[in-house]
Amino acid sequence: MVVLKANGLKKRYGNFEALKGVSFELDSGEILGLIGENGAGKSTIIKILTGLIEPTDGKVEYFGRDFGEFKEVKNDIGYLPEVDSLYENMNALEYLSFFASIYGVKDKRRIDELLEMLKIPANKPLGEFSKGMKRKVAIARTLIHDPQILIYDEPTGGLDPSTSLFIANFMRELKKKGKAILFSAHNMYYVESVCDKVLILKSGEALYYGPIDELKAGKKYVVHYRENGREDRFVTDDIKELNEFIQGLTASGGRIVNIYSEAMRLEDVYFALVS
Numbered sequence: 001m002v003v004l005k006a007n008g009l010k011k012r013y014g015n016f017e018a019l020k021g022v023s024f025e026l027d028s029g030e031i032l033g034l035i036g037e038n039g040a041g042k043s044t045i046i047k048i049l050t051g052l053i054e055p056t057d058g059k060v061e062y063f064g065r066d067f068g069e070f071k072e073v074k075n076d077i078g079y080l081p082e083v084d085s086l087y088e089n090m091n092a093l094e095y096l097s098f099f100a101s102i103y104g105v106k107d108k109r110r111i112d113e114l115l116e117m118l119k120i121p122a123n124k125p126l127g128e129f130s131k132g133m134k135r136k137v138a139i140a141r142t143l144i145h146d147p148q149i150l151i152y153d154e155p156t157g158g159l160d161p162s163t164s165l166f167i168a169n170f171m172r173e174l175k176k177k178g179k180a181i182l183f184s185a186h187n188m189y190y191v192e193s194v195c196d197k198v199l200i201l202k203s204g205e206a207l208y209y210g211p212i213d214e215l216k217a218g219k220k221y222v223v224h225y226r227e228n229g230r231e232d233r234f235v236t237d238d239i240k241e242l243n244e245f246i247q248g249l250t251a252s253g254g255r256i257v258n259i260y261s262e263a264m265r266l267e268d269v270y271f272a273l274v275s
Contacts, residue, residue, distance in 0.1 A: 001028045002064075003149055003180045004049070009058035011044050011204075018044045020204040021058065024197075026180045028148070031171060033191035034184040035270065036201035042184040043082070044204075046153050049182070050079045062149070075103065078142030080152040082184075084134070088127030092120045092137050096144055103145035114140040118170065132163030139167070143174075150174065152183035156190060168194050192216075192266040200273055207273045216264045227254035237264065237272070 004026040011019040019041050026032050034042045047053045049060065051074065059066070062073040087095055096111045115122050118136040126137060135155070142150060155171075156164040164187075171181055171194055185191050191198060192212060200208040208215060221242045223234040227249065236242050249256065 002026070003028055003062065004182070005061040006045070006049070007059045007061075009045065009048060009060070010056045011041075011048065011053070012056045018204050019048075019055070019058075022199075022201070022204070022206045023058075024199050024206070024209050026149070026182055028180050029175055029178045030197065031175055031181045031183070031195045032197045032199060033195035034182065034199050034201065035186070035188065035191055037274070039203070040201035041204045042201060043153060045201075046151055046182075046184060049151055050077065075145055076148045078145070078147040078150045080138055080142050080150070080155055082153040082157060084138040086126045086134055086137060088125065091123050091125050092129075092140075093122040095126060095137060096140055099141050099144050105145055110144065110146070114143055119166075132159050135159060135163065135167070139170070148178075148180060150179055150181045150183075152181070154185060155183050156185065156187070164190065188265070188267040188270060198266065200270060202274050208269075212266060215269050216266060218264050219261045220264055220268060221261050222259070223249075223256060224258040225249055225254050225256050227252065231257065237268075 002025050006025075007023050009019050009022045010017070022041065022045065024032065034045060036042055044053070048055050062076065065073060087098070090098070092115060093111065096114065097108075100106075100108075100111060114120075118140050120133065120136055120140060126134065129137065139152075139155070142152075156167055159167070168190065171183075174181060195212055197210060198208065198212050198215065199206060218237050220235055220237045221239070223242070223245065225232060225234065234245050236245070246256070
């Protein structure tokens with residue numbers, strides 16, 4: 001089921017085009033990753049989807065309803081900004097209880113459930129938490145009202161590997177429960193390991209949108225060789241280019257040490273697209 005649909009999103013700031021007609025969809029039980037260099041348009045998309053700014057042109061639908069009705073669907077969205085300010089004088093239980101009251105969540109078992117799921121100490125002041133633990137509290141806040149759609153801006157930015165892995169596994173569990181998740185990231189390996197689909201952006205344009213598996217369907221060829229007393233390697237995904245390199249290497253007196261093929265990684269495809 002499509003829960004979020006963006007069609008031809010554009011955003012201009014004067015003469016600058018931050019988005020140039022970007023389209024994508026998000027289904028229930030699906031994770032979509034936004035990747036691109038700084039200024040590619042990731043944060044602009046997230047701000048539009050969360051109602052912080054309006055698009056110059058284009059259309060957003062939530063559950064088939066127009067973006068203009070955003071106020072009616074915002075309770076079905078959990079938003080995690082890149083930089084999150086917590087009330088550090090509160091403990092985790094007090095903080096989540098405060099937001100539960102804002103969302104009208106009266107069942108206290110929801111808070112206990114989230115504290116247990118995310119392994120958060122209930123009575124410790126937030127000001128004494130590590131950066132990773134604070135991020136877990138912020139994620140718990142996005143889930144307090146049990147939204148269908150989760151929109152996360154750099155959910156693991158600056159976190160240690162163990163916390164990043166914990167959050168990745170947690171998002172997989174949310175996906176199993178039917179949550180639709182969209183998040184931005186710079187870590188290609190993280191996106192590749194978690195996401196079903198990816199939207200690759202460059203200068204406000206979508207270079208690719210679709211399943212990660214289809215994007216990586218090809219393979220690359222790796223040649224380790226020795227020439228003029230030094231060892232190096234040559235990498236290509238083009239069989240014709242591979243043959244031309246081998247012919248040139250042989251003609252110049254070079255020698256192949258090893259040659260093999262391997263599956264493409266998201267990182268390989270990304271840099272090929274944006275270069």
